[in-house]
Amino acid sequence: MKVFKKIISSMKVDSTNNKTTPEDFIDEQGKKALSKSLSKNEDQFKQIFANSFDFYLERVYVGETEGLILYLKSMVDLSKISDSVQTTLTKAHSKQYKISNSADLTEFQKEYFSSYDIDPVKYEHDVVWHVLSGYSVILIGGISEGIALHTSTSEARSIEQSQTQTIIRGPQESFTESKGTNLSLIRRRIKNSHLKTEKFKVGKDTQTAVCIIYLDNVASKDIVDEVRSRINQIKANAIIDSGNLEELISDKVLTPFPMMYHSDRPDAVSADIIEGKVAVLVDGSPFALVAPVVFTDFFQVSEDYYQGFMMATMLRMLRFLAFLLALLLPSMYIGLTTFHQQLIPTDLVVSIQAQREGVPFPAVVELLLMEVTFEILREAGVRMPRVVGQTVSIVGALVIGQAAVEAGVVSHFLVIVVALTAMAGFVSPVYAFANATRLLRFVLIIITAMLGLFGTLLGFLMIIAHLTHLRSFGVPYLAPMGPIILEDQKDVMVRLPIQLMNKRPNYLHAQKDLKQASSDQLPRQKKEESS
Known part of the structure; x- marks a missing residue:
């Protein structure tokens, strides 16, 4: 028990003094301001990006100033630079635009690059981060x-059909690895000025862009603050996928x-956002995270x-029945055939x-x-290539199952139990939840082998206690089953007509409880309009 307590205590996050600051993304050289000398800046960045064959640095004229x-080259669109940036710089040089201070630089931006997404840079680490993020950085001599x-x-993968959560009727679009594309897919569906997006930078080495999305007039401020706080507390070196972030903020x-x-x-x-939950997008990941989550989701x-x-x-x-079969059927088979015939x-x-009769092993083995x-x-x-993956899984299961039965290693009835358990496990809409069922199934099998059906019942009660x-x-x-919330039972085990589901779940503590007009109000409104 002491070992488990030590592990749990080490996993707890100190929220008092663990907030990530911009300085956490600066390398060991520290925060250094840019030099006014072009030669010093040129030598410094050539040294930083040494042995990088795709790094490009060239002297240009910005107006009449060098x-x-x-x-x-590998991160930018070269056509944008040749057709727009260099053309604009040539135009400014022909007009002999003079830049001698920060105010002149600001006016130059407004006049020549007003249509661009522009960030000012004043420090070396700012330049490095923008170059690594696909920006073209222009430095002016004397400033x-x-x-x-x-x-x-x-360049990004096109929007395709979902490969993990397929449906027959409904939109067939799925997220891509581009955070901007994913955000646009959400904004197309929620055309609301209250839809807020906040951007974070996570991971000292990867500096991955993370975005949280919520309706500020619906989502609970406590939940939004908690999600924001946990992301700010991350001090990881790398965030490659949303799975990394999920483990860190859960x-x-x-x-x-x-x-x-x-x-x-x-x-x-x-x-989920309309319900009052918070979505998290991670640049480079096609999976969005949603918080909070409950068992019935x-x-x-x-x-x-x-x-x-x-x-x-x-x-x-x-689906609920399939979950119980995938979790309990193998252990119940052991308990009934070994202890309670x-x-x-x-x-x-x-x-x-x-x-x-001819099987040499006990039922549990x-x-x-x-x-x-x-x-x-x-x-x-x-894990195998898709061309042969399905063949291996289907043919392998049939051949091995049939050969095991004929060799007398297993019985026909057990093959049926294992096959039904496997099919029930595939019914789960979320792969991560199905993995939890797979793991707990082995635990219940071992407990049942020792205690019979009493062990199955004991293990099942322990799972319920853990969930509570x-x-x-x-x-x-x-929630909303434990603790029981009667108003939220309209969309748990059953799904009532949409007209009756006019309120958001109480457990989310949304700022606006009413989601739509109740069904008994709609005809009345129509009568008033007709009269």
């Missing part, structure tokens, strides 16, 4: 500052369950709201025992052998 332009023009390349508890919801569907993320898909409520309710209840119908007991084999096949199918202990950004993980 200057420097520097950028990375210890310059300007950075946004000329980065627009509630620090030992749990297999995901503490944030991730999705590559813009419609699902937009709907992992059984809901966006297609539930694009079809009739009766069909959506049936499918949602089917009297609970099984006589004919079925005789059939199962007849199939296991037999089950673990098949479960581990299936997990190996699943990982092989996922979890909090996601201050929100109970089992």
